[in-house]
Amino acid sequence: MVERKADPDEAWTAVDEYIVDRLIPDDPSHVRDANAAAGLPDIDVSIPQGKMLHLLARACGARRVLEIGTLGGYSTVWLARAVPADGAVVTLEIDPHHAEVARANLAAAMLADRVTVITGDAHASLAALTGAFDLVFIDADKPSNVAYFAEATRLSRPGTMIIIDNVVREGDVLDPTSDDPRVQGTRALFDAIAGEPRLSATAVQTVGAKKWDGFIVALVD
Template sequence: MSAADWTAVDDYLVGALQPDDPALAQALADSDAAGLPKIAVAPNQGKLLMLLAQSVGARRILEIGTLGGYSTIWLARALPADGRLVSLEYEAKHAEVARKNIARAGFGAQVEVRVGRGVDLLAGVEGPIDFSFIDADKASNPDYFQGALKLSRPGSLIVVDNVVRQGAALNPNGDANVQGIRRMFELVAAEPRVSATAVQTVGSKGWDGFCLIRVER
């Protein structure tokens, strides 16, 4: 199987199970027009995040890494009418694009995008958080995990994206991103308050994976 095959299957699955979505399509188009990196989650991955957040009855969601707001919109759709989502973004330009996309999708009143270093902004996030999605600089994943855990409650779910990186996670001497992922795995494995697994993914975003962490106590 090739990357083209993986993408074709993703396209089929999205076409079979997800109707056309103007708000999300426009969010991607505006992100592209603004020159943002093409690293948003795939449509079926976005829907998975929404379903996972719904499955834990999330009323308060934390996202670390907003980009153009594509995954933010998916997560906001999991919220009840009185739910809230806080998204942390380092790049002011990305945050500006995201805010417009989020508002156009109808979630301007429920979603707050804060700009700055994620490790600094975490201290100002109010908990408890029911669902966290970590998708920012991988070198800081250990800090992001520990920060999200502090804000979580028993039963909360933390999802971390891009933990396989085309297999680079196998390399103990990898770059700063790989080192951040491997150190996060070590912290998760040693943390008695959580239960976790990781799964590989292939598709339109290539070969990668998610880590899913449930807070037990």
């Protein structure tokens, strides 16, 4: 979750709207509408970011996807659309209400047959998983980033793509003295990735309707 320090720049939001209007006619807007109606926090990835996740999953030929942090299933729908009909998405959500909303959204998108929503603490859920995933998307509590990253690498193979959201935090990632556990968790994540010889990684800053943040994209060698 990102708590914004200020409203997004109007131009950033306008460019996002332009991108969506020109390039993303297939946005699963029913998910965002249902999430809002159910009182879920507005912390989904943006529409262009959701489509980006979809394209990255398709580009790496993902058949088995792991998502840590479901919320109401907006990013889950984008990822599930990317896997083949006999593919699988496993998504982990700690909040039972969020998980219930996500299951309803996936059913409405006619994707429930390829998605398993696991409710409960992600640390325990991850420990019970086996086998390799082709793509892992991490977008959950930031103090646990390093632990989630370690599990993602355990559940990977050469060629697995690992994507992690909210890693710039409006520039706060630069502050080594921050007492914000989310910033501390993000900085520790960068250190963990830098020290993992199996990975080739970068981070990309993003601006838009969700303001200034960014993703880490890593490939397991």
